[in-house]
Amino acid sequence: MKHDPIVELLDESRIGQEIVVCGWIRTFRNDTFIALNDGSTIKNLQLVIDRENFSDDVRKRLTTGAAISAKGELVASQGKGQTTEVKVTELEIHGEADPEEFPIQMKRHTMEFLREKAHLRFRTSTFSAVFRIRHGMTYAVHKYFHENGFYNVHTPIITGSDAEGAGEMFRVTTLDLNDVPKTEDGKIDVKQDFFGKEANLTVSGQLEAELAAMALGKVYTFGPTFRAENSNTSRHLAEFWMIEPEVAFADIVDNMDLAEDFMQYVVKYALDNYADDLEFLDQKERNDEKSKPQNERNELSLIERLKFVAENNFERITYTEAIDILRNSKPFKKKKFKFPVEWGIDLQSEHERFLVEKHFKKPVIITDYPASIKAFYMRQNDDGKTVAAMDILVPGIGEIIGGSQREERLNILMEKCKEFDIPEEHVWWYLDLRKFGSAKHAGFGLGFERLIMFVTGMTNIRDVIAFPRTPMNAEF
């Protein structure tokens, strides 16, 4: 059915035209006024039903959630809440929504309740705003990389490489689980499986992206990623989307510059293109925070935070400097930290939060971590103790980006494999890259959902993805 998106009918320029709209009823007030939403904008269009032209029977079926289309003239509104409205002449009800059963009402629901109604939560203002912004961020990611000379690479979702050490993996198999073929010594006979070897869902496209970068120069991946960790937190998913740029002839500083420029670009894109949705989420956050104690509220509003990030440089410190700051901090001296702070140990959430939310109050890039707490492929620094790693931490979410300059020297990488107990035959292709035209290169991984949390102000990662996959949860 040919029809006009509501987003185009809200300002005065089309007043006087005959229009057709389709959408879902948010409320039907006073037996006369329909608030209609079609997903093209967070705002509703008001339809005015002349009671004399529409029977009681028709009006009775106009309930919250029903799908309708309407034809009529767009006129200047007589009421105060909107500039335009539709004087309806024809009305069609496509699908009723039984008010006794339809669970979504024109009032506040908890995020937990809506999470159980995953098929209907798109109909709410909050989630439609989140998913419009999510789309915009997807577009902004591709736009940024395309405009900066990067090529998108589709790295495999099913992978035979298992030495990345990035986390627990989901096994992929076509073997009959009720009758698994065994070898003579009682182990699973993987030779009979689909790929003739163990296969898993990818935990990262990085190693493959490196191969592409060392030919195409600048590449990025943007795809689904799977971690079979039993993580029950507001910032972990079993299935999430990750963005992984990889750049040849780049060092750790180039990498930081790229990450910061990228973050500022996509945040600015949201501010410039999704003002209505952000305004709504900004207001929602203020309302939600009214019930919280002062010290748990954000000092800046959502939109103020985004503007701040778009306009200010990130703080850059080394791991060693971070340890010094922590050891000289008030909470350390008053023994408020639960975990010890000393050079060589990994930073805990409480330490990261102090640095980002209390000390610097802005995104922080921490570099040059001890080699022992980072992955085997990260480039060893000249001090022999640290590697050229970088994590970007943002207020409220924590780690949003993790990256590094990669070890390009074959002999050092081979030593690292030994140290980390990674058999060379598992990563021969990755090592080969260092044999033939090796060069320094760097990249990072950015959790897309964590970016969406940051941009929308949503506090649970399950509420920024349409169908969250978490332990014991895959209903839809």
Added chain:
RNA sequence: UCCCCUGUAGCUCAGUUGGUUAGAGCAUCUGACUGUUAAUCAGAGGGUCGUUGGUUCAAGUCCAACCGGGGGAGCCA
């Protein structure tokens, strides 16, 4: 996986030291009103108190196990 909190109407919640027939607001239904803005006003219906077992004359309330949800931690993006 660990620690803490929590589960009462469609939704959000109250329910006292265990004690009659289980409470409110919103939603729903009926009626009134008719330029409303989460419309308003009057009335009505709506409950296996997460599940199972236990203590007790008596359990929404106490105990145990299990199942869900939330917050925090670890792992990380």
